[in-house]
Amino acid sequence: MSTANTISISSPADFHVHLRQGDLSELVTPHVREGGFRLAYVMPNLIPPITTTVQALEYKSMLERIDPKTEFLMTLYLSPNLTPDEIRKAKRAGIVGVKSYPRGVTTNSDGGIESYEAYYPIFEAMQEVDMVLNLHGEVPSDASANIHENPCSLSPLRIVLEHATTRVAVETVKSLGSTVACTITAHHLALTVDDWAGQSWNYCKPVAKFPDDREALHEVIREGHPRFFLGSDSAPHPSIKKSTSSPEHGCAAGIYTSPILLALTTHLLESFGALDKLEGFVSKNGRAFYKKEVTADDAMVLLRRRNSNTNTSKRYSYSWKGQEVIPFWSGVDLEWEIID
Numbered sequence: 001m002s003t004a005n006t007i008s009i010s011s012p013a014d015f016h017v018h019l020r021q022g023d024l025s026e027l028v029t030p031h032v033r034e035g036g037f038r039l040a041y042v043m044p045n046l047i048p049p050i051t052t053t054v055q056a057l058e059y060k061s062m063l064e065r066i067d068p069k070t071e072f073l074m075t076l077y078l079s080p081n082l083t084p085d086e087i088r089k090a091k092r093a094g095i096v097g098v099k100s101y102p103r104g105v106t107t108n109s110d111g112g113i114e115s116y117e118a119y120y121p122i123f124e125a126m127q128e129v130d131m132v133l134n135l136h137g138e139v140p141s142d143a144s145a146n147i148h149e150n151p152c153s154l155s156p157l158r159i160v161l162e163h164a165t166t167r168v169a170v171e172t173v174k175s176l177g178s179t180v181a182c183t184i185t186a187h188h189l190a191l192t193v194d195d196w197a198g199q200s201w202n203y204c205k206p207v208a209k210f211p212d213d214r215e216a217l218h219e220v221i222r223e224g225h226p227r228f229f230l231g232s233d234s235a236p237h238p239s240i241k242k243s244t245s246s247p248e249h250g251c252a253a254g255i256y257t258s259p260i261l262l263a264l265t266t267h268l269l270e271s272f273g274a275l276d277k278l279e280g281f282v283s284k285n286g287r288a289f290y291k292k293e294v295t296a297d298d299a300m301v302l303l304r305r306r307n308s309n310t311n312t313s314k315r316y317s318y319s320w321k322g323q324e325v326i327p328f329w330s331g332v333d334l335e336w337e338i339i340d
């Protein structure tokens with residue numbers, strides 16, 4: 001139900017989020033719900049990465065202890081340790097997907113993969129038990145082939161190309177069948193290359209591309225394409241790691257959107273004429289792909305247009321036990337806010 005000044009969305013779901021570990025996890029996990037989301041699809045790139053069912057279940061229990069009201073869907077990190085038997089065990093334990101990180105392209109991807117062929121037996125087992133392969137669709141830049149984003153390696157396995165940033169990626173996913181879907185982050189709907197070059201707070205992997213690439217992301221959402229949905233890739237890093245860089249690693253890659261995610265996404269979709277596609281993008285499309293449809297028990301989340309005369313609760317940073325994180329667009333007035 002929507003009016004010009006209010007919108008209600010059934011049980012928003014973020015199909016790609018980093019919830020970290022230790023004190024940082026205690027700080028950021030509750031922000032999923034505070035940001036308007038009821039379901040979190042959790043990335044496994046911890047130190048060490050989540051490569052077994054036992055680790056994933058322990059991680060899930062820890063997240064549920066921090067926030068018992070959010071539903072956490074767990075993933076494993078694709079690595080040589082995985083076996084077809086472990087895949088079957090993971091499925092029985094309710095683990096939903098396996099995330100593939102090409103080696104060295106982003107945060108904690110040192111244990112990532114260099115070639116897909118070795119994993120064909122894993123992919124066969126995943127297909128057999130209906131688990132989803134989540135592709136970080138980037139490869140280290142190859143000057144000879146001018147390749148950077150790589151949405152290929154597709155088969156009948158259910159696959160999600162994560163955080164698309166290019167027109168080519170959008171068109172490739174559109175050209176494929178019902179087993180292939182695609183997440184889009186909120187920040188890639190806002191940024192282009194000019195916004196992160198020299199501005200470390202806007203730096204993430206994959207980096208934002210050109211205006212025409214961003215336009216392709218807007219178009220596919222405006223079109224209401226059912227296989228494209230929100231995966232925030234909300235990736236908190238302590239502010240010191242975002243504001244300084246080391247000679248070996250540069251500044252940390254990752255943009256933190258969880259605490260403002262629903263209001264930010266609503267604001268952005270309205271800015272490019274796609275407000276009527278909001279519920280599909282933040283709830284229904286992803287839920288349909290992952291077979292996690294809204295049930296009668298799931299609550300609606302209400303948004304209202306912010307009254308510009310009111311003092312908003314805009315936050316510049318969040319801190320706890322010495323951990324400080326600064327969200328995307330810190331201090332910017334968004335057009336929408338969640339009604340508690």
Ligand SMILES: O=C1C[C@@H](C(=O)O)NC(=O)N1
Nearest residue numbers: 106107204205235253254
């Ligand atoms: O894929 C990713 C990983 C993430 C992180 O910080 O974990 N940060 C990013 O910018 N992209």
